[in-house]
Every structure is written in structure tokens, then in C-alpha cells.
Amino acid sequence: MSAPKILMQRGLDHPGKSHTLETYEATGGYRAVRKALDMDPLAIQQEVKTSGLRGRGGAGFPAGMKWGFTPRDSEKPKYVVCNSDESEPGTFKDRWLLENDPHTVIEGIMIAAIAIDCHLAFNYVRGEYSYQGQCFQKAVDEAYAKGYLGKGILGSDYDLDLVVHYGAGAYIAGEETGLLESLEGRKAMPRNKPPFPAVEGLFWCPTVINNTETLAAVPWIIENGGDAYAQYGTEKSKGTKMWSCSGPINTPGVYEVEFGVEMMGFVEEYCGGLMEGVGLKGIVPGGSSVPVMKPEQCQGARMDYEGLLERGSLVGSGGFIVIGDNVSAVDCLLNLAHFYAHESCGQCTPCREGCGWIEQLVGEIRNGNGRQANLTKVLELADAMAGKTICALADAMAWPAVAFIKNYPEDFAKLCAGGVDLEALGEAVSRHDHILPRAS
Numbered sequence: 048m049s050a051p052k053i054l055m056q057r058g059l060d061h062p063g064k065s066h067t068l069e070t071y072e073a074t075g076g077y078r079a080v081r082k083a084l085d086m087d088p089l090a091i092q093q094e095v096k097t098s099g100l101r102g103r104g105g106a107g108f109p110a111g112m113k114w115g116f117t118p119r120d121s122e123k124p125k126y127v128v129c130n131s132d133e134s135e136p137g138t139f140k141d142r143w144l145l146e147n148d149p150h151t152v153i154e155g156i157m158i159a160a161i162a163i164d165c166h167l168a169f170n171y172v173r174g175e176y177s178y179q180g181q182c183f184q185k186a187v188d189e190a191y192a193k194g195y196l197g198k199g200i201l202g203s204d205y206d207l208d209l210v211v212h213y214g215a216g217a218y219i220a221g222e223e224t225g226l227l228e229s230l231e232g233r234k235a236m237p238r239n240k241p242p243f244p245a246v247e248g249l250f251w252c253p254t255v256i257n258n259t260e261t262l263a264a265v266p267w268i269i270e271n272g273g274d275a276y277a278q279y280g281t282e283k284s285k286g287t288k289m290w291s292c293s294g295p296i297n298t299p300g301v302y303e304v305e306f307g308v309e310m311m312g313f314v315e316e317y318c319g320g321l322m323e324g325v326g327l328k329g330i331v332p333g334g335s336s337v338p339v340m341k342p343e344q345c346q347g348a349r350m351d352y353e354g355l356l357e358r359g360s361l362v363g364s365g366g367f368i369v370i371g372d373n374v375s376a377v378d379c380l381l382n383l384a385h386f387y388a389h390e391s392c393g394q395c396t397p398c399r400e401g402c403g404w405i406e407q408l409v410g411e412i413r414n415g416n417g418r419q420a421n422l423t424k425v426l427e428l429a430d431a432m433a434g435k436t437i438c439a440l441a442d443a444m445a446w447p448a449v450a451f452i453k454n455y456p457e458d459f460a461k462l463c464a465g466g467v468d469l470e471a472l473g474e475a476v477s478r479h480d481h482i483l484p485r486a487s
């Protein structure tokens with residue numbers, strides 16, 4: 048396993064004070080934005096492209112390329128929106144940044160704004176993160192007081208305002224177009240795409256929307272150069288990633304490591320290994336939406352975009368959920384189905400009906416009233432949902448549904464009335480597992 052590289056989280060050696068402007072400045076903070084003010088906006092975009100930075104909100108889209116999609120000659124205002132909605136179960140790394148390192152996020156937002164010629168930026172903070180929102184607001188206030196934000200930032204002739212906006216607790220408000228609807232004052236109902244936000248986003252104006260962690264990586268890139276950032280990680284997964292680790296492990300928490308570390312080594316070295324008496328059932332590496340991996344898939348898996356895809360899963364949001372062998376896959380899936388059924392915004396029939404139906408079918412199995420037909424119906428529903436809706440919430444339900452049944456058929460068979468023909472179930476799985484992400 049390679050040595051840890053911490054690029055985003057400054058002030059770790061200033062415990063209890065890492066969030067303050069004083070600490071941030073003492074560790075080189077706001078140097079990168081000063082540099083950015085002297086750069087051509089296209090050169091800033093190019094540095095981010097060179098770095099290979101990919102979005103950390105789930106989809107892994109190249110950040111510099113996204114910024115480059117905003118029109119240069121637009122007469123409309125342009126906006127930067129930081130996505131701090133972070134509602135993906137198992138994910139809490141943005142929370143860490145808002146609480147402990149808010150100025151890195153602010154500086155990242157500022158650089159993104161300069162790169163696309165934006166003068167009004169937002170941070171959309173998940174409603175439940177009231178404490179973290181306050182921490183972030185306090186840092187914004189500090190930045191305004193010091194002239195880092197507002198009119199003529201850092202003594203330049205560039206004006207930039209930053210508004211902190213709270214969500215009301217809906218998971219779907221994290222989906223970028225749902226977020227924009229919510230920011231405009233409506234329900235967080237995702238929009239059909241295209242048009243993509245970079246062209247028509249907030250108030251139908253060009254908008255860059257990036258995850259909090261993505262933006263937190265930007266100051267280091269501008270200060271040290273895209274090439275320097277690209278030295279970290281692997282050939283196609285550049286830089287570092289923050290993983291929020293939970294489950295029956297000895298040291299749960301948020302760890303930033305280079306892309307490409309080996310998964311079980313990471314569990315031992317960073318997560319402190321599994322708790323005594325608990326064996327490994329599986330790992331959901333990228334937040335609840337990504338397919339669960341069995342121990343044999345985890346062994347030797349590289350924690351990067353390509354490595355996880357080769358093993359049938361995804362980096363997603365980096366919510367690293369370790370599952371102990373004392374937990375039933377039926378309970379895991381029921382819990383998730385309950386969540387997604389509750390959070391579906393209801394616009395698309397496959398998602399609105401499918402999530403609730405899966406919850407009902409798995410619930411029947413859990414209560415001892417389900418049969419093999421429940422499982423085949425869940426697989427058919429997942430197939431009818433994935434890739435067929437306005438946003439990816441339907442996929443986020445469909446992937447774990449298929450993956451949990453595929454990987455742990457015995458757990459489901461144990462609870463099904465009348466038993467399960469495992470061979471027939473395996474055939475049903477293979478008719479529908481084409482919906483799972485896989486390396487081409």
C-alpha cells in the first residue's frame with residue numbers, strides 16, 4: 048500500500064483550529080486564488096484539465112472539462128454552485144470538510160468562479176447539516192471581513208459574493224438539477240437533460256455545479272500545477288480521494304488517500320481492521336447506490352475508478368460501508384429500498400412505483416411471507432428501472448437490488464416460504480445483471 052497523501056485537508060496539525068482563517072492562512076491558504084486572479088481563466092481551466100480531477104459527487108465527470116462547457120461569450124450571468132447536499136447513505140466526507148476545513152472549500156469555489164467569470168456563487172448545504180452549515184457560514188463571514196469575498200476580492204477589481212443556502216432534507220436535492228430547482232425556490236424535481244447546467248443551469252443561466260470535495264481539491268491544483276496533482280493516484284484516476292468509512296471496523300472515519308490503494312490493506316491500515324469476532328460479509332465502497340462487493344471481490348481490489356469497475360462496483364461518493372457477517376443481505380436491501388422509496392421524487396413511473404414495489408417485495412421476504420417469485424419480480428423491476436428515468440435515483444435502487452440478490456442468494460433463500468431453487472434464481476439473475484456497471 049502506498050503512503051498516504053493528504054492534499055485537501057489543511058491544518059490537520061492544528062487540532063481544534065483547522066477551520067479558522069488564521070490556521071488556513073498560516074498553512075498557505077488563499078495563495079492559490081491570488082495566483083488565479085493573475086491567470087487567464089482558460090489557463091485555470093487547463094490546469095484543472097491537466098490535473099485529471101474528476102467529480103467526487105458520484106459520477107466522476109472531469110471537472111476541467113465541465114468548466115470548459117460554460118459559454119465564454121454569454122450575456123447571461125454565470126453561476127458556481129457547490130453541492131454540499133451529501134445525503135448518500137454512508138457518505139460524510141463533505142461534512143468533514145465543511146466542519147474542519149471550510150476555507151479550502153471557499154477558495155475552491157472562488158477559483159472556479161474566476162475560471163468561468165462568475166460573480167455570484169452558492170453553497171447548497173444539506174438541511175440536516177445545520178452545525179456544518181454554521182461552520183461554513185462563519186468561515187464565509189471571516190472571508191468577507193478580510194476582503195477575500197465581496198467587492199474587489201483580495202484587492203483586485205474582481206467582485207464575488209458567496210451565499211450559503213440550506214436544503215430542507217431531501218436526498219433528491221443532491222441531484223444537480225433537483226438542487227438547482229430547489230435553489231430557485233421550487234421542489235427538488237430533477238430536470239430532463241440536456242440541456243446540462245453548464246449551458247442552462249441556475250435560472251437557466253450557465254452554471255458550474257461541483258461537489259464540495261471536488262472544489263476542495265482545486266486550490267492545491269492551482270498552487271502546485273495540474274501536472275503535480277496528476278503525479279498522485281493511478282494513470283486514469285488522478286489525485287487523492289476522501290473515503291468515509293463506517294461499519295464494524297475499529298477506526299471509522301474519513302481518510303484521504305491516493306487513488307489506487309488496495310482495498311483490504313486500506314481496511315487494515317486505515318479502518319483498523321474489523322471488530323473482534325466479526326467477519327467480512329462485503330463492502331459497499333462508494334455510498335449506498337453502488338453494487339456491494341463480496342470478500343473475494345474486495346481482495347486485491349484497487350480503490351480507483353477503473354479498479355472498482357473491474358470488480359463490478361464504483362467509486363461513487365466514497366461512502367465506504369463495511370458489512371459484517373452478522374448482518375443479513377435481506378435487511379441491507381430492505382433498509383435501502385425503504386430509503387429510496389421514501390426519497391423518490393415521483394416524477395418517473397419506473398422509479399416512483401418500482402422503489403416502493405421492491406420495498407414491499409423484500410419486506411414480504413423479511414417477514415417470512417415472500418416466495419421465489421418475489422425475487423424474480425425484484426430483478427425484473429430493477430431491469431425496468433435502470434437507465435430509464437430522468438435521474439439516476441432509479442439506478443441507485445436497481446443496482447444494489449440486483450447486486451445483493453446476486454451475491455447473497457442464500458440469505459434470501461433462507462427466508463423465502465417454500466424454499467428457493469438457487470439454480471433458477473441464478474438464471475434469473477443472469478437475465479438481469481446486465482444493468483450492473485461493468486468494465487467494457
Ligand SMILES: Cc1cc2nc3c(=O)[nH]c(=O)nc-3n(C[C@H](O)[C@H](O)[C@H](O)COP(=O)(O)O)c2cc1C
Nearest residue numbers: 102103104130132133134221222223257258261439
Ligand atoms: C439521486 C442523486 C443524488 C445525488 N446526491 C448528490 C449529493 O448529495 N452531493 C453531490 O455532490 N452530488 C450528488 N449527486 C450527483 C450530482 O447530480 C452531480 O453529478 C454532482 O454534484 C456534480 O459534481 P461533481 O462533478 O463535482 O461530482 C447526486 C446524484 C443523484 C442522481
Ligand code: SF4
Nearest residue numbers: 392394395398436438
Ligand atoms: S428517477 Fe426517481 S427521483 Fe429521479 S426524477 Fe425520476 S422519479 Fe424523481
